[in-house]
Amino acid sequence: MAYxxxxxxxxxxxxxxxxxxxxxxxxDTQDLLRTxxxxxxxxxxxxxxxxxxxxxxxxxxxxxxxxxxxxxxRMDVIDRESHPIHLGPRIIFYxxxxxxxxxxxxxxxxxxxxxxxxxxxxxxxxxxxxxxSDLGKVIYANSITLTPGTVTVDLDGDxxxxxxxxxxSADGVKSGDMDRRVTAVMEEA
Amino acid sequence: xxxxxLDIGTWILLIAGSILLLITGxxxxxLPDLYTRIHAGGMADTLATFLIFVGLSLQSGFSLxxxxxxxxxxxxxxxxxxxxxxLAQGSxxxxxxxxxxxxxxxxxx
Amino acid sequence: MTIYAITAIAILISIAMALGRAILxxxxxxxxxxxxxxxxxxxxxxxxxxxxxGRPDFxxxxxxxxxxxxxxxxxxxxxxxxxxxxxxLSKPADNP
Numbered sequence: 552m553a554y555x556x557x558x559x560x561x562x563x564x565x566x567x568x569x570x571x572x573x574x575x576x577x578x579d580t581q582d583l584l585r586t587x588x589x590x591x592x593x594x595x596x597x598x599x600x601x602x603x604x605x606x607x608x609x610x611x612x613x614x615x616x617x618x619x620x621x622x623x624x625r626m627d628v629i630d631r632e633s634h635p636i637h638l639g640p641r642i643i644f645y646x647x648x649x650x651x652x653x654x655x656x657x658x659x660x661x662x663x664x665x666x667x668x669x670x671x672x673x674x675x676x677x678x679x680x681x682x683x684s685d686l687g688k689v690i691y692a693n694s695i696t697l698t699p700g701t702v703t704v705d706l707d708g709d710x711x712x713x714x715x716x717x718x719x720s721a722d723g724v725k726s727g728d729m730d731r732r733v734t735a736v737m738e739e740a
Numbered sequence: 741x742x743x744x745x746l747d748i749g750t751w752i753l754l755i756a757g758s759i760l761l762l763i764t765g766x767x768x769x770x771l772p773d774l775y776t777r778i779h780a781g782g783m784a785d786t787l788a789t790f791l792i793f794v795g796l797s798l799q800s801g802f803s804l805x806x807x808x809x810x811x812x813x814x815x816x817x818x819x820x821x822x823x824x825x826x827l828a829q830g831s832x833x834x835x836x837x838x839x840x841x842x843x844x845x846x847x848x849x
Numbered sequence: 850m851t852i853y854a855i856t857a858i859a860i861l862i863s864i865a866m867a868l869g870r871a872i873l874x875x876x877x878x879x880x881x882x883x884x885x886x887x888x889x890x891x892x893x894x895x896x897x898x899x900x901x902x903g904r905p906d907f908x909x910x911x912x913x914x915x916x917x918x919x920x921x922x923x924x925x926x927x928x929x930x931x932x933x934x935x936x937x938l939s940k941p942a943d944n945p
Binding site: 758765805816 | 852853855856859860862863864865866867869870873876878879881882883885886889890892893896897900905908909911912915916918919922923926929930
């Protein structure tokens, strides 16, 4: 058991090294941008949660955030997936649209709970996902789950299995509107 | 004047959130099987949290507290679908069959 | 002030209902679901109680509680699925 674990780890390290070798020339400025953005996010959270604004404490905050960002940069863990700044403002608009959907779906589920005889039609079906990257698939599956009335049960390859509470929510997923929007956000035609 | 408007807003939002929470609890009790109950749980995670915390942030004015309230909303919105998905997938893999009511199952697949 | 008390009572009733499901729940997944729901409602309760007591510092606790709730749910589910907390979250076939 221990031996296989070790083997697995060295294997992982080797793939990480090859990734660095490949990725060194295609996204250096992007990496730097992501590191700076990570530092800004860390700093914002620090300022938000500390509440003390004396020079000493804030200095400690700046130093520790800088150190964390540097270590993350050295470890090469800030890639497109963990820190997707390339999505930019499009994802904000998408969240706005998602909020409206969540509002509508909540009223739907509330009706269903209050009058189960009339509305409750649970169903389970599979649907194809059109996003190519893992990040896009995760955003889509999480959006489905976040909208009440539909829950992602399984995501395997490009097939997503959905459990829907009512006929309306099942039709909402089957129409593929959300799928198209996520694909547009990811800029993957 | 502004205070009165904010108070009214808080009342409306908090009452709406409370009603949603009560419906959620009712749903947890009366819906027939696990998969349908997950939907009820997800409802409390999303709109009820949003309504109650936005209602509270109207009262706190423009301060650090407001930002913290919004941060809690963001955290809940990021984490709740992951735990719902893990729960649904775990129970599906464990072999728990959902109760399906009539339609579907024969189409698709 | 009154509105906070009303909301807190509604949250408590809702927690009681979730607790009822935890007691009734035929499978253990039902119980995990209601534990998760109770956790989310506790986050709401801490926030509202902070305002009720006039001490909004409670929000830090709510923040941490929401994260602990998430990690706790995932840990229990992983333990249920694999019977151990060791190793990665990959399929059992990958690390025999």
